[in-house]
Amino acid sequence: xxFLAVMADCERGLGRPERALExxxxxxxxxLDAAERIELRIVASGARRDMGDPKAALAELQIPELKERxxxxxxxxxxxAYGDVLAELGKEDDAREYFARASSVDREGxxxxxxxxxxxEGVELVDVDLEDGIMWTDAEDxxxxxxxxxxxxxxxxxxxxxxRERG
Numbered sequence: 749x750x751f752l753a754v755m756a757d758c759e760r761g762l763g764r765p766e767r768a769l770e771x772x773x774x775x776x777x778x779x780l781d782a783a784e785r786i787e788l789r790i791v792a793s794g795a796r797r798d799m800g801d802p803k804a805a806l807a808e809l810q811i812p813e814l815k816e817r818x819x820x821x822x823x824x825x826x827x828x829a830y831g832d833v834l835a836e837l838g839k840e841d842d843a844r845e846y847f848a849r850a851s852s853v854d855r856e857g858x859x860x861x862x863x864x865x866x867x868x869e870g871v872e873l874v875d876v877d878l879e880d881g882i883m884w885t886d887a888e889d890x891x892x893x894x895x896x897x898x899x900x901x902x903x904x905x906x907x908x909x910x911x912r913e914r915g
Contacts, residue, residue, distance in 0.1 A: 749776040753787040756795070765795035783822040786813055790829045797833070806833045824854035828861050835868075844868045 752771055759768040772792035777785060789808055796805035809830045816823045831846030847868065850861035866872060 749774075749779060750784055752777055752780065753784060753791050756788060756791045760791065760795050760798060765798040768792065768795040768798075782813065783820075786811075786822040786826050790825060793829055793833060797836070802833055802836045806830070806837065809833065819853035819855055821854075821856050821858055824850045824856070824859055824861070827853065828859040828864075831861070831864065835864075840868060 752774055756768040756771040759765070759771060769792055772788050772795070777788055780788065789811060793805040793808040796802070796808055809826065811826075813823065813826060814830060816826075827846045827850035831843045831850060834840075834843035834846060844865065847861045847865040850859050851865055854861055
């Protein structure tokens with residue numbers, strides 16, 4: 749039973765989302781631990797999206813664990829999946845909230861919630877350092893050529909290169 753999510757995801761990969769949903773609705777799913785049950789809901793949501801029904805995909809993820817506040821790897825994946833469906837539905841503010849939640853509990857780095865949040869915020873993620881935090885820059889304001897020192901325009905380098913070519 750612990751492989752139900754894997755089996756359902758394989759069915760999705762084979763282009764059979766209906767079969768994936770049948771597996772997700774298996775009565776044995778009720779006996780799974782929280783992480784396995786959440787993963788199965790995420791796969792079922794993906795199957796609904798494969799079938800072109802993002803509203804049903806969102807409903808698959810509306811489970812009590814969506815209100816979880818403790819940092820657990822499966823919580824990060826649930827928040828991320830929920831935010832991803834919200835983004836597809838054009839609910840950018842709600843998507844931002846769930847990507848932020850995923851980012852705040854994703855200590856294992858299982859999602860790219862930081863990048864998705866940055867994309868929504870219109871900033872470019874420069875660096876992620878788990879000890880020092882996240883460093884951001886404005887994506888709308890790329891560094892200008894004047895801010896960066898030119899490389900290789902030194903006369904000494906040019907003449908050295910010229911001498912090597914001749915000699």
